Amino acid sequence: MAIKRFGVSLEEKVLSQLDELVKKHQFPNRSQAIRYLIKEHQIEDQWKENEEVAGTITLLFDHHKRDLSNQSTKIQHDYHHQVLSVQHIHLTHDTCLETVAVKGKASDLTDLADKLIGMKGIKHGRLVMTSLE
Ligand code: NI
Numbered sequence: 415m416a417i418k419r420f421g422v423s424l425e426e427k428v429l430s431q432l433d434e435l436v437k438k439h440q441f442p443n444r445s446q447a448i449r450y451l452i453k454e455h456q457i458e459d460q461w462k463e464n465e466e467v468a469g470t471i472t473l474l475f476d477h478h479k480r481d482l483s484n485q486s487t488k489i490q491h492d493y494h495h496q497v498l499s500v501q502h503i504h505l506t507h508d509t510c511l512e513t514v515a516v517k518g519k520a521s522d523l524t525d526l527a528d529k530l531i532g533m534k535g536i537k538h539g540r541l542v543m544t545s546l547e
Contacts (some may be wrong), residue, residue, distance in 0.1 A: 422448075457545045461520040469543045471514040471527045478508060479535040486512060486530060493518075493526045509537070517546070 424432065432447055441447045460467050475482045483502075490497050496518035503511040514530070516523050524541065531539030 453545075457543055460545055461524075461543050464520045466518065466546060467520050467523065467543060468515075468517045468546055469523055469527075469541055471516060471530055472538075472540050472542070473510075473512040473514070473530055473536060474505075474538040475510055475512070475533075475536050476508045477504075477510045480533075482533060482535050483510065485533055489526070489529050489533075490514065493522065496522050496526055 432444055435441070435451075436444055436447045439447065439450065441450065457467070473486065475486075477483050490500065493516075496516050498515040498517055500515075501513045503513075505511045514526075516526065520543075523543075527539070527541035530536070531541070
């Protein structure tokens with residue numbers, strides 16, 4: 415893709431905030447930081463506007479508790495059009511880490527994530543949103 419250059423005018427304070435972002439995320443330069451911010455914003459808009467998007471749902475749970483593996487599978491089957499793949503890792507003797515790759519309407523993915531993360535006994539869960547492009 416062709417790269418175009420453009421001039422940006424920023425207040426000194428905003429520029430130093432940009433540089434802090436570059437440092438914090440270890441971006442190679444300011445351009446990469448701006449790219450990151452634009453993409454983040456675009457993804458957020460796509461989710462708000464309920465477009466076709468992609469993402470991953472990460473779940474951490476104790477498989478001894480409340481039959482969580484079966485519950486998780488049952489919920490995922492209700493969303494079989496959205497679930498692309500599931501990776502189940504036996505993290506420790508008791509703890510399982512599940513990552514579910516998903517694609518579909520933002521609202522369906524959010525519903526699915528809420529149901530999975532909301533299961534009783536889930537230690538931690540998070541939906542990471544990304545776009546199809
Ligand atoms: Ni396991």
